[in-house]
Amino acid sequence: MNLNELTIVQARSGLDKKEFSAVELAAACLARIDERNPALNAFITVSHETALEEAKKADEQIARGQAGALTGIPFAVKDAICTQDTRSTGAATILSQYVPPFDATVIAKLRAEGAVLLGKNNCDAFGHGASNENSMYGPVKNPHDETRVAGGSSGGSAAAVADQMCVFAIGEDTGGSIRQPASFCGLVGLRPTYGRNSRYGIMPMASSLDTVGPLAKTVADAAILMEIMAGRDERDATTVPDAVPPYGEEIKKSVKGLRVGIPREYFEMEGIEEETKRIVLQKIESLKELGCTLREVSLPHTKYAIAVYYIIVPSEDSSNLARLDGIRYGTRTPAGSLYDTYARSRAEGFPEEVKRRLMIGTYALSAGYYDAYYRQAQKVRTLIAREFDAVFAQVDVLATPTSPFPAFKLGAKKDDVLAMYLADIFAVPASVAGIPGLSVPAGKTAAGLPVGLQLIGPRLGESAVLRAGHHLETTI
Ligand code: GLN
Helix, strand or coil, X not given: CCHHHCCHHHHHHHHHCCCCCHHHHHHHHHHHHHHHHXXXXXXXXXXXXXXXXXXXXXXXXXXXXXXXXXXCCEEEEECCECECCECCCCCCHHHCCCCCCCCCHHHHHHHHCCCEEEEXXXXXXXXXXXXXXXXXXXXXXXXXXXXXXXXXXXXXXXXXXHCCCCCEEEEEECCCCXXXXXXXXXXXXXXXXXXXXXXXXXXXXXXXXXXXXXXXXXXXXXXXXXHHHECCECCECCCXXXXXCCHHHHCCCCCCCCEEEEEHHHHHCCCCCHHHHHHHHHHHHXXXXXXXXXXEECCHHHHHHHHHHHHHHHHHHHHHHHHECCCCXXXXXXXXXXXXXXXXXXXXXXXXXXXXXXXXXXXXXXXXXXXXXXXXXXXXXHHHHHHHHHHXXXXXXXXXXXXXXXXXXXXXXXXXXXXXXXXXXXXXXXXHXXXXXXXXXXXXXXXXXXXXXXXXXXXXXXXXXXXXXXXXXXXX
């Protein structure tokens, strides 16, 4: 096995036993990036020199017997997440020169444990998209089939991990952006409960939905990362004070007796591909063999989730992205008047999809329309959240497909905005409700494309979804 193919658990053990050095491990990942990134376009920035310097320091720490949980383990970060002294563009040219003077809290925590930053991953600009085709740095290709998308918006992070360019990556999920690319690339991806991980330093998209989480090769790796990242942060008032469970231990507990709900609506939805449905249902059956009890449940408000999401997200977007105007933040395109400078800077610095969201959001929030759109969407959002609460009185986790179909062809949905929005139909309900969702590999189609199974848990139910995912992954 090549060093770059190792999981966190394997890399930790090899480094601690001195079977290889952190410099060798980082060099193996960097060599893989050099070889494969020109084809896949998974990275916007690669930090060769600093990565090797960090790895050297990691080796010294290991030699002194002072290794942290991630000392010497190379990772990559979505470019919509701030990393100190490393350019963070959000995949939009308006921030092409932005070098943050600080790390996002979750990144600071991972680096405090010794993780080695390899570089920044391509993504849909500021997280807007489901195919990574809305990046101003070009689309990302799927390592399983380079004529297909890697998923979005954290597509570069998923492609980088799936193609063995790094050991793990950190992405952002507002409405599916970790789970959907994880499913398209055959990985594990967790969207945590809203407020479980700090959003400080994550470029905001829709502040009431944004979350940050891991893309990993195994559930055990994702559990390790969550244990490090989760927790209260005084810089993010929406983080919850609840103690962080020892996820790494929790996942090992038996799943015997775990009650798994299968929401009817997710399998009857128009547009779901038969092969995807069959693979996911087959994998769900294997939960029975593990001692779980399966039961059909109903979530009738599911059909409103996309409509609610595409009012709330553009509205919050239009407020959050207002600061990127070429004056306060972002690259300035000088024009004659102040107005023209604002207009030109934003016209040139944002891709089309971001502009679409800003226009919809500005409209939805405008006087006279706020009640009809934004407030109404928030009310339906509450109904969706309550419906999940009621179902979680009967079951411990829900099992659904992550996406209605596997990775689609590049260009297939790019000009069909509604079709692209509907790609997240199974990911968005949990987002709207603020609850956790884990995508784990369920199998592959006849054409060799990965299919993901989503486990949705109640608020702060990360342990339950990770545990079910871990057993699905290791026992079958
Ligand atoms: N595809 C969804 C959107 O475009 C999800 C994005 C995300 O989770 N960042 O809004």
